[in-house]
Amino acid sequence: MHRNIAGSDRELERRRFVAWLLAGGLASPLAASAARDEGSTPGDAGLRNPLLWAVAWKQTAAEFGALCHQAYNVARLRVDMAIAAGRGKGKPAAVITDMDDTIIHAKSYWGYLVNEGLDFFDDALWDRWLPENLVTAVPGALDFLRHCESVGVEVFYVTNRDQGERTYDYALGQLRHLEFPWADEAHLTVYRDTSDKSATREQLAASHDLLLMLGDNLNDYKRDYYVADVDERYALMERDRLEYGVEFVLLPNPTDGHWVRAIFGDSEPAATDDNRRRLREAAARIAWDGR
Numbered sequence: 521m522h523r524n525i526a527g528s529d530r531e532l533e534r535r536r537f538v539a540w541l542l543a544g545g546l547a548s549p550l551a552a553s554a555a556r557d558e559g560s561t562p563g564d565a566g567l568r569n570p571l572l573w574a575v576a577w578k579q580t581a582a583e584f585g586a587l588c589h590q591a592y593n594v595a596r597l598r599v600d601m602a603i604a605a606g607r608g609k610g611k612p613a614a615v616i617t618d619m620d621d622t623i624i625h626a627k628s629y630w631g632y633l634v635n636e637g638l639d640f641f642d643d644a645l646w647d648r649w650l651p652e653n654l655v656t657a658v659p660g661a662l663d664f665l666r667h668c669e670s671v672g673v674e675v676f677y678v679t680n681r682d683q684g685e686r687t688y689d690y691a692l693g694q695l696r697h698l699e700f701p702w703a704d705e706a707h708l709t710v711y712r713d714t715s716d717k718s719a720t721r722e723q724l725a726a727s728h729d730l731l732l733m734l735g736d737n738l739n740d741y742k743r744d745y746y747v748a749d750v751d752e753r754y755a756l757m758e759r760d761r762l763e764y765g766v767e768f769v770l771l772p773n774p775t776d777g778h779w780v781r782a783i784f785g786d787s788e789p790a791a792t793d794d795n796r797r798r799l800r801e802a803a804a805r806i807a808w809d810g811r
């Protein structure tokens with residue numbers, strides 16, 4: 521995820537203008553009139569942005585924070601139970617965690633997208649935002665990871681990012697900036713070309729007693745979930761239902777991930793009207809007929 525494409529102000533202006541047009545900024549008189557009720561100036565283009573609910577939830581809901589704490593409370597319980605049961609006495613005990621939306625949040629990136637009137641994940645902006653190091657720790661993450669350290673459980677960070685040559689330095693810098701434990705090259709793996717994290721999982725399972733994995737994407741747990749079909753992906757989830765909170769602890773993320781790929785066939789779908797229609801179809805997958 522997140523290809524490395526240099527952004528430019530001109531490109532941003534173009535996308536902002538397109539977003540304004542799509543919001544009814546320059547449409548037929550009837551459409552323009554309908555749009556004007558909600559504000560049809562470029563500055564108000566974002567009023568019809570389909571991202572607003574999900575991002576507002578991420579930015580404001582105490583429930584979002586509580587779900588994160590709930591995940592980390594379960595994770596801590598599992599680690600403590602494993603240690604109490606004698607795990608990690610042969611091979612050293614370890615947990616594997618994803619980074620984005622698992623231990624770090626990118627709220628100001630999403631806020632910026634909304635302010636720009638953009639309604640799809642924007643890779644070029646992500647690559648401009650990331651080096652600014654504006655990440656924040658997910659509620660509960662720091663306490664949990666430090667707890668792991670205090671009971672001798674190693675933490676391995678695995679992420680999939682590409683911001684060019686400095687990708688690894690940016691990722692390691694963020695771990696250190698937020699003072700996460702085990703923030704060193706032996707404990708951080710960055711995949712630049714693939715979202716498949718299986719190799720690290722298999723390698724660590726050979727050298728360590730893996731207690732738990734954490735992520736915001738079921739692909740962080742098993743590659744099986746890298747399927748572009750909503751029903752198939754959902755059925756896989758049901759197959760593994762007894763493993764959540766036991767083998768894998770899931771963090772909430774309503775804006776991006778491979779659930780998006782299941783809908784669009786692409787984890788980072790283009791901002792087109794065809795894709796907006798697909799999003800609407802997905803949202804109305806089960807719908808009352810009103811009669």
Ligand SMILES: [Mg+2]
Pocket residue numbers: 618619620621622735736737
């Ligand atoms: Mg993630």
